Amino acid sequence: MTPEFLSGLADTLRDIDNAGLMKTERAILSPQGGHIDVNGREMLNLCANNYLGLADHPDLIEAARGALSDFGYGMASVRFICGTNSVHRDLERRLAAYLGKDDAILFAACFDANGGVFEPLLGPEDAIVSDALNHASIIDGIRLCKAKRYRYANSDMNALEDVLKKARAEGARHIMIATDGVFSMDGYLANLPEITALAEKHGALVMVDDCHATGFMGPEGRGMPHHFGVADQVDILTGTLGKALGGAIGGYIAAAQPVIDLLRQRARPYLFSNSLPPAIAVASVTAIDLAEAGNDLRAQLFDNAIYWRNGMESLGFELLPGEHPIIPVMLGDARLSQQMAARLYELGVYVAGFFYPVVPEGSARIRTQMNAALSRGDLDRALAAFGKAGRELGVIA
Numbered sequence: 001m002t003p004e005f006l007s008g009l010a011d012t013l014r015d016i017d018n019a020g021l022m023k024t025e026r027a028i029l030s031p032q033g034g035h036i037d038v039n040g041r042e043m044l045n046l047c048a049n050n051y052l053g054l055a056d057h058p059d060l061i062e063a064a065r066g067a068l069s070d071f072g073y074g075m076a077s078v079r080f081i082c083g084t085n086s087v088h089r090d091l092e093r094r095l096a097a098y099l100g101k102d103d104a105i106l107f108a109a110c111f112d113a114n115g116g117v118f119e120p121l122l123g124p125e126d127a128i129v130s131d132a133l134n135h136a137s138i139i140d141g142i143r144l145c146k147a148k149r150y151r152y153a154n155s156d157m158n159a160l161e162d163v164l165k166k167a168r169a170e171g172a173r174h175i176m177i178a179t180d181g182v183f184s185m186d187g188y189l190a191n192l193p194e195i196t197a198l199a200e201k202h203g204a205l206v207m208v209d210d211c212h213a214t215g216f217m218g219p220e221g222r223g224m225p226h227h228f229g230v231a232d233q234v235d236i237l238t239g240t241l242g243k244a245l246g247g248a249i250g251g252y253i254a255a256a257q258p259v260i261d262l263l264r265q266r267a268r269p270y271l272f273s274n275s276l277p278p279a280i281a282v283a284s285v286t287a288i289d290l291a292e293a294g295n296d297l298r299a300q301l302f303d304n305a306i307y308w309r310n311g312m313e314s315l316g317f318e319l320l321p322g323e324h325p326i327i328p329v330m331l332g333d334a335r336l337s338q339q340m341a342a343r344l345y346e347l348g349v350y351v352a353g354f355f356y357p358v359v360p361e362g363s364a365r366i367r368t369q370m371n372a373a374l375s376r377g378d379l380d381r382a383l384a385a386f387g388k389a390g391r392e393l394g395v396i397a
């Protein structure tokens with residue numbers, strides 16, 4: 001490596017640090033859960049995507065352990081050479097049935113599913129209409145596709161209709177609307193009833209990334225399309241095995257048979273990347289079983305979310321409104337969000353501050369996330385910590 005190249009990297013790192021944007025990582029010494037061991041300290045975890053608390057569930061560990069014995073550790077192949085084990089098809093069929101689609105196709109992550117979904121399905125004659133707050137992986141997937149790109153302001157349905165008309169006027173053959181099912185920085189739900197109605201009106205397809213919903217939103221946790229009763233109007237669903245469904249790794253696309261069949265031939269992150277470990281595939285089927293039958297877990301999750309919201313509002317914190325277990329605590333100033341997260345860490349509560357460019361400037365926040373593994377006592381302890389830190393830093397009176 002040349003000295004010029006290395007000093008360029010050092011400059012960039014210094015800029016990141018000077019701007020207060022350096023991300024650091026803390027090592028957890030225990031399984032992921034409501035209570036975690038960080039550097040030998042027991043802490044409450046309010047920032048995992050472990051919505052149903054399944055990340056350390058004994059049934060998943062047992063299922064994975066059994067699969068390790070039955071199917072070994074790794075596949076050492078992409079799917080179409082020799083990486084398709086019976087358990088991969090079992091999981092794809094189980095996902096499709098759970099989500100109400102013909103079939104599903106697995107990826108190493110939802111980042112890859114979103115990276116691979118657009119390019120095989122749409123060409124330069126087509127258009128993608130994308131919400132401005134969509135996840136980075138959707139943005140990258142759209143970049144990799146030759147379709148014309150249109151963007152609309154977050155959840156602005158007038159703007160969506162305007163760009164749909166514009167895409168048509170500019171000659172688009174097929175139009176696909178792409179949206180997150182839940183916008184993860186705010187916990188806001190995408191307006192799928194309106195989006196699907198506009199899609200129908202303008203002859204567009206709808207793609208929804210349901211990472212922050214599958215497993216816990218909607219009846220049996222089937223996600224936002226089912227939550228809003230518009231499942232048949234959503235054409236393509238992408239999602240992750242890395243959040244509510246056990247939290248390990250893996251992504252998928254679920255859709256009509258010809259869509260999945262073509263993706264299996266053409267989606268580059270599928271064709272050119274290794275198959276999921278069999279143990280993950282087997283345990284993910286168990287995770288779907290637990291989620292589907294998990295009304296008690298969802299009840300605990302949403303009870304916790306309401307209790308947490310009410311407790312935080314009583315303390316005087318400003319929250320974004322909503323019903324999702326993502327509950328952002330608005331602080332405004334980036335530095336304040338970091339100070340608050342640092343003080344909460346000292347008080348035994350693990351949360352993360354989010355600030356520009358992850359969220360708009362001046363709207364820094366601590367994004368708290370509820371999960372079913374937290375008890376009332378845990379939440380009371382976390383509320384006491386937030387109250388103390390908030391008063392010390394002058395956020396609340």
Ligand SMILES: *Cc1c(COP(=O)(O)O)cnc(C)c1O
Binds near residue numbers: 211239
């Ligand atoms: C987490 C997330 C992803 C990425 O999922 P992975 O399986 O971790 O790659 C994609 N889209 C959205 C909306 C997400 O929240």
